[in-house]
Amino acid sequence: MSGGTLPGTAADTDDASDRVVLHVDMDCFYASCERLRRPELAGEPVVVGMGYEAGETIGAVATASYEARAFGVESAMPISEALERLPRRADADPDDPDAPDPGKTGRYLPVDLDFYKDVASEVKAVVRDCADTRREVSIDEAYLDVTDRTSWAVAGGGTDDDGTPPPSAAAGPADARTLAEGYARHVKSRIEREAGVPASVGVAPNMSAAKVASDADKPDGLVVVPPGSVADFLAPLPTADVHGVGPVTERTLADMGIETAGDLAAADPERLAAELGDRGRALYRRARGDDDRDVTPTGLPKSLSRESSLPATADGETKRETVSALAADVARRARERGCLYRTIGIKVVEPPFEVNTRARSLPGPVDDPDLVEEVALDLLDEFADVRVRKLGVRVSKLDFAESDQATLAGFDAADRSGGETESFGSRSTDGVDGNKLTDWVGAEPSVGSEGHDRSDARPRRSGDGQASLDEWD
């Protein structure tokens, strides 16, 4: 009837089994990190650009502070456009009548991912301390299942004093402050105090509601959605606010007359499934506050890739050089992580934005930079005559030899400096390369090539982020 899957599990959202899930979402994280080391940026419009260098107009906005967003600067916007809306402070010259008003300018900074990762590791330390069960989704976002640390019980017990307790952050009808709210406040303030950067926190009985809640009052928000009020909380929000609804699905839903999460929750799930497949059913459940996914740790990666934009060109030499460089970088990163791959692929983007992918699987897993380049170039041949604006190389079907849960948990922290040990569980890539990897590859003599020299694997500081972007120019 209502799409419940098992008898007895429908409509039990007020059950005692309700979990307490926190979603921690750092506020304009990169900009906050810059402010941490440059306090004079506090309160200023700050734009952090990737592929951006001081004085240039190239690149895209990675993060804009809320002050910059007030000028219309948005994430992923080209820097050139951001500069039109918010000129650079450096260009404000009091002696030049044509110069922009300093009060309407912003600070532009290039991404410094290594520094942000340092800050993020302090955030993670707090998160680890506050929850045994957690999922770190990205550098600035995590889910925490804190059911065993707190509960939905109403705080304050019998006292109910007439003092001035902080107003409840609860959404929906349940106006009372819960223990969960207090716990979330504790996590939030610890992050701010110990890592020095602000976070928004959402609290709900499931992941997707917590995610929406953390977003509902940014920045510096704390929104609590108690069990039983999830559907009411979501109902007025546009469908695009539901996690998993992007521009395409939003339009499809709009065409069906579905504009809000409430509309979605009231829709016919079979009709949704007809339009959107299984995702339709999943979104339907989500909009109704029904999301039973467990908070599980992030696993090992499924693929590694690098891509790079270039001025549109059909020149074969340029394309091949670009692909070779990307291939070398991907292979190096795979080796740093002690990971074998069985599929090698490329991505070719033609103007205006036509994406092509090609991939080839090998008989067995390998760690072979030369082969990555060879296969990638071979796949590129098909596009010898086309103009391209972006090229990419990817390895997938990854095999992490001898990996165990300990290294799995340490993966995020360990990948930063490629072999430099971080406090826990990280493997030394050199050691792994020397031993276990060889054993593993030995089972695949036809394509394995552990004997290759390591010229590609020179310890050129973590190739992530923009430092290495320069390589392809």
Add this chain to the structure above:
DNA sequence: TCTGGGGTCCTAGGACCC
């Protein structure tokens, strides 16, 4: 909006096998 880079998951069709 003329779209940066690194990912995940899903779907659909074809090959191949039993």
Add this chain to the structure above:
DNA sequence: TCTGGGGTCCTAGGACCC
């Protein structure tokens, strides 16, 4: 050789997320 069905693997593309 008129004709079934199930399962798995592979590739390509699409949608979405941060």
